[in-house]
Amino acid sequence: MNTVTTGIPAGTPGAVWLDEALAGVARDPDSVTRAFAFAARRVGRAPLRPDTDPGGVVHGTVDDAARAALVVALADAVGVGMGMGTCVGADADKDCADRLVLLYRQGDGAERRGVLRGFDALTERGDLGPVGEPTALVTAGLELAADALRANDPSLVAAAVGPFGARHLDQHTWRHAILKLVFQGVSLTAASDLDRRADDELGRMARDFAAERRAAGRSVPADLDRLTNTRLTNDQPTNDRLSSTKE
Amino acid sequence: MRILDPHIHMTSRTTDDYEALYAAGVRAVVEPAFWLGQPRTSVGSFTDYFDSLLGWERFRAAQFGVRHHATIALNPKEANDPRCREVLAEIPRYLLKDGVVAVGEVGYDSMTPEEDEVFAAQLGMAEEAGLPVLVHTPHRDKLAGTRRTLDVVRESGLAPERVLVDHLNETNVALVRDAGAWAGFSIYPDTKMDEHRMVALLQEYGTERMIVNSAADWGRSDPLKTVRTGEAMLAAGFSEDDVDQVLWRNPVAFYEQSGNLVLDPVPGFSAGEPPTPGVEFEGSSVLRGARA
Numbered sequence: 001m002n003t004v005t006t007g008i009p010a011g012t013p014g015a016v017w018l019d020e021a022l023a024g025v026a027r028d029p030d031s032v033t034r035a036f037a038f039a040a041r042r043v044g045r046a047p048l049r050p051d052t053d054p055g056g057v058v059h060g061t062v063d064d065a066a067r068a069a070l071v072v073a074l075a076d077a078v079g080v081g082m083g084m085g086t087c088v089g090a091d092a093d094k095d096c097a098d099r100l101v102l103l104y105r106q107g108d109g110a111e112r113r114g115v116l117r118g119f120d121a122l123t124e125r126g127d128l129g130p131v132g133e134p135t136a137l138v139t140a141g142l143e144l145a146a147d148a149l150r151a152n153d154p155s156l157v158a159a160a161v162g163p164f165g166a167r168h169l170d171q172h173t174w175r176h177a178i179l180k181l182v183f184q185g186v187s188l189t190a191a192s193d194l195d196r197r198a199d200d201e202l203g204r205m206a207r208d209f210a211a212e213r214r215a216a217g218r219s220v221p222a223d224l225d226r227l228t229n230t231r232l233t234n235d236q237p238t239n240d241r242l243s244s245t246k247e
Numbered sequence: 248m249r250i251l252d253p254h255i256h257m258t259s260r261t262t263d264d265y266e267a268l269y270a271a272g273v274r275a276v277v278e279p280a281f282w283l284g285q286p287r288t289s290v291g292s293f294t295d296y297f298d299s300l301l302g303w304e305r306f307r308a309a310q311f312g313v314r315h316h317a318t319i320a321l322n323p324k325e326a327n328d329p330r331c332r333e334v335l336a337e338i339p340r341y342l343l344k345d346g347v348v349a350v351g352e353v354g355y356d357s358m359t360p361e362e363d364e365v366f367a368a369q370l371g372m373a374e375e376a377g378l379p380v381l382v383h384t385p386h387r388d389k390l391a392g393t394r395r396t397l398d399v400v401r402e403s404g405l406a407p408e409r410v411l412v413d414h415l416n417e418t419n420v421a422l423v424r425d426a427g428a429w430a431g432f433s434i435y436p437d438t439k440m441d442e443h444r445m446v447a448l449l450q451e452y453g454t455e456r457m458i459v460n461s462a463a464d465w466g467r468s469d470p471l472k473t474v475r476t477g478e479a480m481l482a483a484g485f486s487e488d489d490v491d492q493v494l495w496r497n498p499v500a501f502y503e504q505s506g507n508l509v510l511d512p513v514p515g516f517s518a519g520e521p522p523t524p525g526v527e528f529e530g531s532s533v534l535r536g537a538r539a
Binding site: 155 | 305
């Protein structure tokens with residue numbers, strides 16, 4: 001079952017298009033390429049949670065969600081999750097992994113986010129198997145997450161620290177991803193399972209970052225509180241816009 | 248003044264330019280794929296460049312409130328290098344992408360048989376993808392090149408209203424208008440065309456199917472030449488509505504034939520606020536953009 005919530009009202013042209021595209025992928029997995037490219041033009045680009053995330057950076061956009069649903073449909077179409085632990089299951093995982101890597105590599109920024117959000121949906125559905133025994137799909141997801149975490153576009157970084165990243169990224173990579181969110185000014189609500197994975201080393205990194213910002217006379221992002229045991233406050237409030245224009 | 252710059256190579260420009268563009272009323276741009284000064288030697292250089300136009304540059308523009316679009320093609324100069332020509336196999340998949348509003352720049356540089364072949368092949372790809380075409384006219388032997396361009400377009404069967412022939416001047420504008428195509432003018436500090444000659448052409452030919460761009464790139468150029476042309480039009484007695492037609496409605500009408508223009512304001516962007524990291528929004532930091 002496709003469990004992705006897209007927020008597209010039923011019966012609208014966007015919802016009708018997505019239903020047809022999902023059915024199309026079930027019939028012909030290759031059709032996902034075109035559906036991926038056209039998703040935003042058909043369902044729109046609105047943020048999923050406009051009240052707190054007007055740019056759709058933290059929680060993603062309607063087209064991100066539509067693409068995640070297409071990824072789930074693709075996984076179903078090639079048989080992911082049906083023969084877990086068997087050769088058939090491994091073949092399906094490999095096929096799906098190859099297709100998702102290609103979608104990502106040949107995708108624009110939004111399509112890349114869609115693939116990453118698709119890995120989140122597969123993770124939440126329990127399709128990726130236990131941690132510690134990486135399947136071809138998990139290995140592919142980690143390769144793409146690493147690519148996204150190198151990007152300068154914060155929406156890609158945010159999309160790499162959802163449920164998949166929280167479950168599968170190694171601790172070093174995950175810590176750097178979290179600090180990069182703070183550095184880029186993206187709310188830490190983008191990160192799944194933050195409290196479970198945060199450790200003393202991340203706390204140390206966050207405190208050092210805060211000290212560096214204070215030394216520069218700059219404000220300390222409020223989100224850093226979530227990473228440190230000591231409550232950090234801005235001793236000398238400054239206006240970033242006047243004091244600094246560039247990282 | 249609201250402006251869509253239908254031809255500007257923002258990859259070669261700074262963030263100061265983006266701020267100046269927004270402040271002057273430029274809300275959308277189209278960046279045609281072109282050569283980079285230094286010749287490319289492999290397909291990978293092209294695909295990284297195309298990906299950058301559709302990924303990083305779109306993100307960069309959005310940080311400054313500007314909607315960024317692209318046109319994709321193998322340019323005529325590099326069509327002469329067999330190492331580059333292999334990129335033709337990759338172009339159709341790019342033409343499906345969000346924000347790709349035309350095939351371009353295609354056309355002629357030195358008018359070689361290779362350029363003929365690549366031009367015709369890409370006109371076919373435009374037809375297949377349902378996209379209009381942005382055509383570059385040669386810097387040398389421009390009049391002959393324009394004639395040959397229009398012949399090739401006619402032979403392709405592509406409707407002339409789906410073709411924008413660019414970098415025109417006093418000598419070839421009539422040819423293009425008579426063929427039924429859109430006439431594009433690149434306003435430069437000291438070459439191609441300037442804003443006062445442009446005003447004279449608008450007085451002679453009217454404002455229908457006339458399009459003005461800055462074509463700003465890595466050479467000596469000025470991204471605000473669209474604005475300067477609008478100001479020169481007003482000074483010469485054209486109305487605000489005439490300026491709006493030339494600088495906004497005409498390029499919108501041309502590229503809207505792609506069904507792929509996005510012109511609503513960038514969500515989350517606040518005018519007049521420079522991109523700064525860590526801006527507070529309802530208690531949590533949200534993106535205004537930062538380098539990492």
